[in-house]
Amino acid sequence: MKRILRDERGMALAVAIFALVVVGALVAGAFFAGTQEQRVGENQRRVMTSFGVAEAGVQERVMSWDPTTMNKRNSYPQDSVVIGPNQPTPNGTGSYGGYSYKLGPNLFLIDVTGRDNASAAGVIAGGGGARQRLGMITRIAPIDFGIHASLTTQGSTNLAGNAAVNGADSIPSGWTSCDPPGPAQPGIRDQGGNVTESGNGSVTGNPAVVNDPSINNNTFTTFGGATYDQLAARANVTLGSGVYKTNPAFNGALCDKTDLLNWGDGMNPLSACGSY
Structure with a gap:
């Protein structure tokens, strides 16, 4: 077993x-x-x-x-x-x-x-x-100001003295970064008023004067998709009523950007305030 x-x-x-x-x-x-x-x-x-x-x-x-x-x-x-x-x-x-x-x-x-x-x-x-x-x-969405002439007005216009209105597009002297000039615009665009010249006053353009019955109050307060009030609300410099000169302001050799009356120096692009 x-x-x-x-x-x-x-x-x-x-x-x-x-x-x-x-x-x-x-x-x-x-x-x-x-x-x-x-x-x-x-x-x-x-x-x-x-x-x-x-x-x-x-x-x-x-x-x-x-x-x-x-x-x-x-x-x-x-x-x-x-x-x-x-x-x-x-x-x-x-x-x-x-x-x-x-x-x-x-x-x-x-x-x-x-x-x-x-x-x-x-x-x-x-x-x-x-x-x-x-x-x-x-x-960048530029504001469309609807510039269809050198001068747009609702009433009559009288050019006297040495006043001159020119609808031709031109590049200011010394400005090297501008786009090519565009086609010439009318000199004066109005609602149908009279345009008179006296002295050395002159109007030139293509044509010199054009009548546009569509001009109304909104022409001067609405710019593309923005209104004047909307643009004014975004202003970072506010000036009261008065008489101002469109002059640049300098602090030595520098552009004084703290001066509220500094309008820049667009006629002299090579200056310190040329691009301000």
């Missing part, structure tokens, strides 16, 4: 070790999943913050637009303007940098890359970090 040994001593230890291994694997898996979830959430937060930084950078560039320097740039690819490169946002959430390109006479591309503070500082474990790149095409 064959005898079978049934010695089960030590089985409890083996089962306990196996159970510990299984439990440890489950705990490690749960810990790993939780860590990964936290990292994914943190990365997503950094991505969203970086996007907000890039968006803020684009808006800051538009709000701080300087027409005296930006509008006179050459068109891409001849010229570009550096933004930043590590310009902090107003709320301190990150920094941004990029370029601004002129695509046409009134069309610009603003290309900005934003990074949150931790990504920009390079303190994230494993390197890398988040960054978002945002491009915005913006257009």
Whole structure:
């Protein structure tokens, strides 16, 4: 008769070790999943913050637009303007940098890359970090004043002395960045009133005088999509009634831009106030 040994001593230890291994694997898996979830959430937060930084950078560039320097740039690819490169946002959430390109006479591309503070500082474990790149095409919308003549009026006009009205488009002496002259306009555009000349007064244009019955009060208060009141509300220099001279103001060799009566020096574009 064959005898079978049934010695089960030590089985409890083996089962306990196996159970510990299984439990440890489950705990490690749960810990790993939780860590990964936290990292994914943190990365997503950094991505969203970086996007907000890039968006803020684009808006800051538009709000701080300087027409005296930006509008006179050459068109891409001849010229570009550096933004930043590590310009902090107003709320301190990150920094941004990029370029601004002129695509046409009134069309610009603003290309900005934003990074949150931790990504920009390079303190994230494993390197890398988040960054978002945002491009915005913006257009300068000039006010359409509807200039269809050198002088537009509702009433009669009398030119006396040395008064002269000329409808021809011309480039002032010394101005080198102007567009080519446009076609000649009428000298005087009126509602049907009389135009008289005396002394050395003269009217020239194509034609010299044109009658336009559509002229009314709105002709002088509505300009394209803007009204006079809307434009006046945006003025940052307000002067009371009085008699003023359209002269430039200088502080030594510099243009005095703090003087409210400084009208710039358009006739001398190379002077300190030539582009003011």
